[in-house]
Amino acid sequence: MQQRIVFVEDDRDLAELIGDYLRSYGLDVTHIDRGDTAVEAILADPPDLVMLDIMLPGKDGLTVCRELRPKYAGPIVMLTSLNSDMNQILGFELGASDYVLKTTPPSVLLARLRAHLRQQTTQAPAAVMQTTTGTHDARAVLDFGSLQIDSINRSVHYAGESISLSTADFDLLWLLACHAGKVLSREDLLFSLRGVHYDGLDRSIDVAVSRLRKKLGDDPAEPKRIKTIRHKGYLFAGDAWRNDPVA
Structure with a gap:
């Protein structure tokens, strides 16, 4: 079964570029371009993973993460150009699973997303x-x-x-x-x-x-x-x- 990602990103060209790359490796990617519509859309049809920009119209990504986390159990990966320790710490404090810069090579981004998706289905050691x-x-x-x-x-x-x-x-x-x-x-x-x-x-x-x-x-x-x-x-x-x- 194809694993599904919701990508919340206001830059349509970037969203299309990354989405096409991930689709070429078998992932189903849905794009949302506003923060103020993201939470409702994600909870209505929860994906396997959420990829979330910080700078979004309507509602910033950190607020979306904070509102989403109590009701959504899957991985939330912050994908952003904001390279600051404070934003990273705040993202993790609000429940983000990972914090990835947009300058990260697509192959590395794919590997990190796959690691989170595997973690969702990984069984703990038998005992x-x-x-x-x-x-x-x-x-x-x-x-x-x-x-x-x-x-x-x-x-x-x-x-x-x-x-x-x-x-x-x-x-x-x-x-x-x-x-x-x-x-x-x-x-x-x-x-x-x-x-x-x-x-x-x-x-x-x-x-x-x-x-x-x-x-x-x-x-x-x-x-x-x-x-x-x-x-x-x-x-x-x-x-x-x-x-x-x-x-």
Whole structure:
């Protein structure tokens, strides 16, 4: 089945150029040229991926991303000419899955889009864990005492409460949790989640980990659940959740 992308871009010539390129590689691309019509159109017929410019008439792309994310579970890729750290950080904070410059070669853009589309259908490693309700396939549920992560419903519960996460943040948490007790480098995380290599400057993983810690009650000054391993990466400490006083 052909995977479908909605491309929100006010430059019609650029949208046609990129759309034709992606179509030549088997993707179905729909073009929307205004921000103020994008959210309603996307939610009416959700695509597999949304590609979103920032500078749009009617409503800017960051606002579209913010309004779309709570209701749309697929990847949102910001494709923009605005090369600033603040815009990148803000995009990720609002739920963007990736931030790509328009100067990126089309072949690299295609590779990154395919990585996000693959991530949507990638199954987590097979394993079996014991939960409070019996034996569950870990491809469906991971249970760490005070924290439960359900990959089928893409839901997270901590201390008995539902935690709202963006698609990108859920994917990061799931990847860390599937490798509990193992240090994952930024290179590991970026390549697994977005199909790109760590350039030594990208802070999106750090920002996302900080967001997860805040939502899951992990002290950012002295994290004990999602630990920073200096010069190496991040470690999800499974036992720390089981020993949580709220468990």
